Amino acid sequence: MSRLSRAEAKxxxxxxxxxxxxxxxxxxxxxGASVDEIAEAAGYSIGAVYSNFGGKEQLFVELLKERANDRVTRAAEIVADAAPAEAQRAFSQLVIEVADKDADFAPLQAEFWLYAVRNPELMDAYAxxxxxPRDLLTELIARSTPDPGRAGELSTIVIALFQGLVRMRRLDPASVPDELFGRALRWLFTGAEADEEPPS
Incomplete structure (x- = not known):
């Protein structure tokens, strides 16, 4: 077995x-989590955490970013390969996966948001x-909408809608049917196309 390069090992x-x-x-x-526990669970020293991420909070922010990037990548694959009706169902499935299967995601994100609000120096780093991931989503929307100038605003709305529906489904599953996110996206983009007022 060949040895890993320094970049591969990192x-x-x-x-x-x-x-x-x-x-x-x-x-x-x-x-409740500590750097010691994270390092031990990964099989590394505490120094590995600090040298790669700087600390627990920075590691958490990076984890959230990685998960968000993964979901935007999934969204790009859906748009590329699916017909509109299939895409709506697939987008709704993302909400179901996060709310029902990746059960720790929404609580952790909410916990860090509150933590960052109480520690403003972290809010800038989090943002x-x-x-x-928001810029990646903006690029994706710009390629698939008649008015690319609205892509930034639409990406903000889509992210807020996704996060809100995930939390609502965790709280009250019956209030967020399986197809709701897909339908909401259709309503959003149909309304945006019908709105003739340009973004300010």
């Missing part, structure tokens, strides 16, 4: 730390890291 360490962090954060929450 990427593998980073991936293992993120996987371990996801498990530890899911079990103990942001406040900065989350711009990447």
């Amino acid at each position: 990427a593998l360490t980073r991936e293992r730390l993120l996987d371990a962090a996801a498990r530890v954060f899911a079990q103990k929450g942001l406040a 900065e890291r989350m711009r990447e």
Whole structure:
């Protein structure tokens, strides 16, 4: 078996730390988890966490960004390969997967948002890291809408809609039927196309 290059070894360490962090954060929450526990779960020293991420909060932000990027990538695949009706069902399935199967995601995101509000120095870092998935979504929307100038505003609405429906489904599953997110996206984009007022 060939030895990993330095870049490959660093990427593998980073991936293992993120996987371990996801498990530890899911079990103990942001406040209850420690850098020691995350490092031990990944099989590395504490120094590996600090050298790759800077600390627990930065690691958590990176974890949220990675998950958001994964979902935008899924959305891009859906748009590329599916007919409109199939795409609506597939987008709705994303909400179901996060709310019903990735059960730790919404509570952890809400927990960190509250933590960042109480620690304003983290809010800027959180906003900065989350711009990447939002920008990716904006590019995706710009390629698939008649008015690319609205893509930024639409991406903000889509993200807020997704997060809100995930939380609502966790709280009251019956209030968020399986097809609701897909229908809501259709209503949103149909309304945007019918609105002649340009964004300010």
